[in-house]
Amino acid sequence: MxxxxxxxxxxxxxxxxxxxQTLEDIEQTVNDIFFEVRAKGDVAVAKYTDLFDGVKLEGFKVSSEEIEGAKNVVSSELKNAIQLAKSNIEKFHRAQKTPKIEVTTTKGVECWQEKRPIQKVGLYIPGGSAPLFSTILMLATPANIAGCKEIVLCTPPDKDGEINPVILYTATLCGVDKIFKIGGIQAIAALTFGTKTVPKVYKIFGPGNQFVTVAKQLATKFHVAIDMPAGxxxxxxxxxxxxxxxxxxxxxxxxxxxxxxxxxxxxxxxxxxxxxxxxxxxxxxxxxxxxxxxxxxxxxxxxxxxxxxxxxxxxxxxxxxxxxxxxxxxxxxxxxxxxxxxxxxxxxxxxxxxxxxxxxTNHTLPTNGFAKQYSGVNLDSFMKSMTFQKISEEGIKNIGPSIEIMAEAEGLQAHKNAVTLRLNKLKE
Incomplete structure (x- = not known):
């Protein structure tokens, strides 16, 4: 050192x-693969799986038979260790639940905030030199606690087209809905655009190498959110x-x-x-x-x-x-x-x-200095905060005149009219 x-x-x-590496060294490669997956779907995914992982696959989705087989391969000792970890992760992330927040801002004006799960999430699990099954615990566990309706997992296959049995066992234990043998840039692109085989998701989670990190950042240009730039x-x-x-x-x-x-x-x-x-x-x-x-x-x-x-x-x-x-x-x-x-x-x-x-605690964390702006993955990462408001006749009388004045000052007459019509109706 x-x-x-x-x-x-x-x-x-x-x-x-x-x-x-600098972004310039990586961006062109990521862009090329993204646009090919967008245009050719599974065909492009297969091409790059062959190129980068060295394996030709007939299909990407892990079968129920493969999942059942994996359960029998993982030792009881490891299963117990995984279960202990899962239990602690569940305890910590369940504790992060927050109640509905309700406030009367003005008499007759009720405002509240509720959290709702992101419906479709994609989990990227690195395989490479070390199969990170622990990352499944860190991502699928809070996704389930949050109530996400569809949890899709992508992880690269080995040279024989197989997925490490511990990854399959952990994914099943944690309630993952679909598992695909896809890694790297092509996995992020498939989750971003969707293919005939792989569903499109709303948010992508998980660490990876520099290519995966740049791919996730590119995904945000196509209306898909990411957890953070985790490299x-x-x-x-x-x-x-x-x-x-x-x-x-x-x-x-x-x-x-x-x-x-x-x-x-x-x-x-x-x-x-x-x-x-x-x-x-x-x-x-x-x-x-x-x-x-x-x-x-x-x-x-x-x-x-x-x-x-x-x-x-x-x-x-x-x-x-x-x-x-x-x-x-x-x-x-x-x-x-x-x-x-x-x-x-x-x-x-x-x-x-x-x-x-x-x-x-969660191990999916911001790297490369992004800890200055980003939090690590937590329960809220899998949820959205939605605000609601309900205004009574008395409430619109109380805040309506102020809305009219502000809308007029901004030159937005239709905004003002939406309030004025209501106030005039109440004067009848």
Whole structure:
């Protein structure tokens, strides 16, 4: 990892850059595939599944026989672990339900807000080097709690045209309606436009690589919403001498093993901690099955020493990490002052892995600095807030004259007339 000591503020922007390609490198590819899927539907999806996943498929939809077969392959031990995680995720997301809000703004004017589910949602589950069945728990569970009527899942097939059994088992457990063997840009395009096989959805959820992230952003141009721009994973740890160097290194590596374009950063007010973590990284890295992947990610990552917790806090908010782990003697300072982070993990015994799997919080989080503007996925992500108003005769008398004055000031005579006619009727 690159070690930096008290970098000047003017250098922060450059040193905090994510190891991602520029949009210009990706956009043309995404555009070309999108418009081909829009024009040719399943034919284009099949073409790009063959090109990118190396498999020719007769059909994309997972059969009931495949789903039944998957149930028998997944071990009881793993099923129990998945069930525990699902239970905690359900508890946390059910607690996010809010009641109808009712207010009398003026006598005779009743206003209220209710939340309604998004009817059709698409879930993208990366397959690639690691089948992320845990993401199904994070997306399908709140979608069901919200009451979404149709939940469609896309995930890339392996070279044999199969889906990992754990993905199929988890999707079924969580109430997914349809599962398709489609990955990457073509999956996002199919969910955006709909094909003969794949239904069009109203909102797309789920993380992915840089191509998937750009594809999701393009989907918004075609009246499909997305959860957030969620790309390659990232983690920032802030630690001082009160932290355990082995724990810190393990957390950094847990994110580094996601992929070569993942990024991990350690911020510390202790030079001793930086040295200890660097040594632990080398020791632990050698024992990892995915060490080659993790090593590439580590090459993009940094160990940064700063002389004060105030500077450390400032650079953390500037970076806006997807995941932030706080292991310091003054955790309260960081908790109170953090403005930009997807999810925060506090103390030596709160690994980021807990949030990825089973603590109950959602692991679908904004990356690439978007934590400055976006929230992570939550129950409201699957719902819309709708407002209602009901005005009585007394109510229109109370607010009508003000509406007339304001409408006339804006030059909108028809707006004024809609009120004037009613007020005149009440004078008869």
């Amino acid at each position: 690159n070690k930096l000591y008290n970098p000047k503020k003017e250098a922060w922007e450059e040193l905090l850059k994510r190891p991602t 390659p994973s990232e983690l920032l740890v802030v630690a001082d001498d009160s932290a355990d160097a082995a724990f810190v290194a393990s957390d950094l590596l847990s994110q580094a093993e996601h992929g070569a374009d993942s990024q991990v950063i350690l911020i510390s007010t202790s030079e001793k901690m930086l040295e200890a973590v660097e040594q632990e990284l080398e020791i632990q890295l050698e024992a990892l099955p995915r060490k080659d992947m993790a090593r590439k990610s580590i090459a993009n990552s940094k160990l940064i020493y700063l002389k004060s917790k105030e500077l450390a806090m400032e650079i953390i908010n500037e970076y806006g990490p997807e995941h932030l782990i706080v292991c310091t003697a003054d955790n309260a300072f960081y908790i109170e002052n953090i403005s930009n982070a997807g999810s925060v993990f506090i103390g030596n015994y709160t690994p980021e892995s807990a949030g990825d799997y089973a603590s109950g």
